[in-house]
Amino acid sequence: MASNPDKVRDYLFRLAAVVVGLIALAFVPAFIDPYSLRIVTGALMWAGLACAWNIVGGYAGYISFGHSAFFGIGAYTTAILMQSGIGMPFLATLVPSVIVAMIVAVIIGGPTMRLRGAYFAIATWAFSEMLIQLATVLDVTGGTGGLSVPAYLNEFFFYYTMLAAAAASFLGVWYLIEYTRFGFRLKALRDHEPAAEAMGIRTNLVKVQAFALSAAITALFGSVFAYWTTFIDPQSVLGPDITDQMVVMVLLGGLGTIWGPALGAVVLWTTNRYIWSTFGDTVVYLPILGLIIAMVVLFLPNGLISLFVGRRRGRELISRILRKF
Amino acid sequence: MDLFLQTIINGVLIGGILISLTIGFQLTFGVLHVIDFAVGGWVMLGGYAAYWLVELAGIDPFISIFLVFALFALIGGAIGPLIYHVRTSRYARPDLMALAFTFGLFLLMRGGALWLWSYNSRNVESVFSGEFLTLGPVTIPLLRLSAFLMAIVICLGVFVLLYRTRFGMAVRAVAQNRDHAGLMGVNVKRVSAYVYGLYTGITASAGVLIATIYSVNPSVGIRYTLFAFFVAVLAGLGSVGGVLIAGLALGLMESIVSTYIGTRYSLLVVFGVLFLVLLVAPKGVLGRGI
Numbered sequence: 001m002a003s004n005p006d007k008v009r010d011y012l013f014r015l016a017a018v019v020v021g022l023i024a025l026a027f028v029p030a031f032i033d034p035y036s037l038r039i040v041t042g043a044l045m046w047a048g049l050a051c052a053w054n055i056v057g058g059y060a061g062y063i064s065f066g067h068s069a070f071f072g073i074g075a076y077t078t079a080i081l082m083q084s085g086i087g088m089p090f091l092a093t094l095v096p097s098v099i100v101a102m103i104v105a106v107i108i109g110g111p112t113m114r115l116r117g118a119y120f121a122i123a124t125w126a127f128s129e130m131l132i133q134l135a136t137v138l139d140v141t142g143g144t145g146g147l148s149v150p151a152y153l154n155e156f157f158f159y160y161t162m163l164a165a166a167a168a169s170f171l172g173v174w175y176l177i178e179y180t181r182f183g184f185r186l187k188a189l190r191d192h193e194p195a196a197e198a199m200g201i202r203t204n205l206v207k208v209q210a211f212a213l214s215a216a217i218t219a220l221f222g223s224v225f226a227y228w229t230t231f232i233d234p235q236s237v238l239g240p241d242i243t244d245q246m247v248v249m250v251l252l253g254g255l256g257t258i259w260g261p262a263l264g265a266v267v268l269w270t271t272n273r274y275i276w277s278t279f280g281d282t283v284v285y286l287p288i289l290g291l292i293i294a295m296v297v298l299f300l301p302n303g304l305i306s307l308f309v310g311r312r313r314g315r316e317l318i319s320r321i322l323r324k325f
Numbered sequence: 326m327d328l329f330l331q332t333i334i335n336g337v338l339i340g341g342i343l344i345s346l347t348i349g350f351q352l353t354f355g356v357l358h359v360i361d362f363a364v365g366g367w368v369m370l371g372g373y374a375a376y377w378l379v380e381l382a383g384i385d386p387f388i389s390i391f392l393v394f395a396l397f398a399l400i401g402g403a404i405g406p407l408i409y410h411v412r413t414s415r416y417a418r419p420d421l422m423a424l425a426f427t428f429g430l431f432l433l434m435r436g437g438a439l440w441l442w443s444y445n446s447r448n449v450e451s452v453f454s455g456e457f458l459t460l461g462p463v464t465i466p467l468l469r470l471s472a473f474l475m476a477i478v479i480c481l482g483v484f485v486l487l488y489r490t491r492f493g494m495a496v497r498a499v500a501q502n503r504d505h506a507g508l509m510g511v512n513v514k515r516v517s518a519y520v521y522g523l524y525t526g527i528t529a530s531a532g533v534l535i536a537t538i539y540s541v542n543p544s545v546g547i548r549y550t551l552f553a554f555f556v557a558v559l560a561g562l563g564s565v566g567g568v569l570i571a572g573l574a575l576g577l578m579e580s581i582v583s584t585y586i587g588t589r590y591s592l593l594v595v596f597g598v599l600f601l602v603l604l605v606a607p608k609g610v611l612g613r614g615i
Contacts, residue, residue: 063421065362065428112606115585117421118360118562122554123603129551136590240547244432251425286436293429298407301416 028151029159041159041228043269045221048166048243049065050249050261052217057247058256059177060210061190062117066108066124067246069131070101070215072238075301077101079147079232080140090152090227096219101219101265102212108144109211114204128243135234149226158228165224169217174258186210190256220265241286245272247290251296263304268292327462332584333577334463338473342538345476346531347556347568348406348483349524355500355563356520357405358420359412362427366434367525371397371532372541373438376447386451387471390533401525404430405518421448427497431546436439438543446542449533472534479527480569486523487565496520500563548592555599562611571609 028036049071056064077097081088112123135141177183188196189203197203226232245268253264268289275285296303350364371393378389412423415468456467487493498506499516507513535549554576560567578598582591602609 007490057421061418061425074556115603117418119603119607120557121360121424122558123600126551126596126599126603129547130600133589133593133596137593233394245427247425249434283436283440287433287440288436290429290431290433290436292449293432294426297411297422297426297429301414301422304506325345 015176042160045167047262047265048169050265052214053246054261055214062120064124066128068242069128070218071222074219075226075237078223078226097223098216101215105212105215109208113207132238151230236289255307260305336577336580338469340573341473342474344572345479345555353524359423363431364553365546367528368430368549369546370534371529372536375533386537394530397529398526400520402522405521409517446540448540449537492608
């Protein structure tokens, strides 16, 4: 990838920044109280989820309104496999949870990603709504009563698990998008799909791969979430609020950027928790989310991150995006 | 047999409402090329408007429907230019940004309704409530029949407007080709804003009818967005004529499933079929969608 010395230096610089950041995050639990630790753990989870959504929404250019389905699939797979009848250990449930989510993503994405983005949006949304209905009538999911998971009350374990999952997601996605053929293909098809196809890229395959990757990460966080909260029901892990938050976080942070989703997630999750602790519930949070989406689309289409990148790079980015159309 | 006949009649009556719910949505897609996620939100707000007009002013929903239409046409006419702006902007993906914008609107409506009016369902009383019309073996609630007739009147109005007026000609021209229509002297921006206003007016009116038949609460929005999507996908996105068949089909399907399988499975079956249609016939059963 990098024969150019400038690129090598840039790469090493970024690597160093990531290592320093990770070390700093690893020491966070030593300095804050358990309540704040839960909030930071939540922020890590949402950052990871936003990163997952961004693969499809930001890089492939297909807006999914049904990612809560994959979160729920992950959560329910873990919860079902940890029930006393089966009794799998937590870490072992991660594998089936990710595999199930990827299979479902291929089934959903395979046919609908050939169509225009609008159909994909409708299909994913309808699928997630169907899954809520399904989870409320099935026995294995416990219906509306939900499922309890054996409790493991160790906040440090969950902090480091979420940190590991979030770091793996971000670094994995960063590497895949910026330094592999898969990433080049994905960006090519986002920039100009017919041209990418003419260059011999199997665009449908790449899109479905991206969707499956996104679903796998989402399901992973769903699994950890189920073990963390110890109790899940259809509304808490399949509800539309989960998708809503993911969409808003990515849009607010910056669609199709590596670190934008993390920024959006931290800003929104802090807001969410602040509202929750001030008003006692988060009802007022929903209209705020809606307003933020509308405002971002109207006035800040490249997200908060576009305020931070240098002016020259920002202009480059914008002109690169504009040239596609 | 009587039960079957009753089921069919119920299905047709619901189908009429669903047609009036989706017809504006299709028009918007045809002209603005935007999937409006907020369609269920307009239904819900229309229902709440009818509720408050009964509660505060004592106006029967079958009269206030005209007020609601006018009010929401104005609101939609104000929002329309924003959507047009996003859709024709030079953003990376204007279609997806417009989709995200309406998604935000929907969230704003749903969240706002939850915040202001909580989860409680509210019933809208009309003079027709609780009256029945008995025709041989079948019983028809007068309310549903009059709502059905009202929905048919709305749809006829839309068709007359589309095919018998100059404005309708401009709308059809823009739907066919925006650039060419602009070159022929059609003010595309204004037509788009009017169409969006027309759509919100019609959809909110459908919401009045729906709220009068059932009831209204903040979560009805999601349900009717899905129904509108279903009818639109079945008809083929953008096809206004196909809505007539697709709306009846969904009404019949929901009615049959509720009667013979169980109400709690009706949504499940609807979603399942929507999904299959997307897979098998993405351009709609009539193959006229975009």
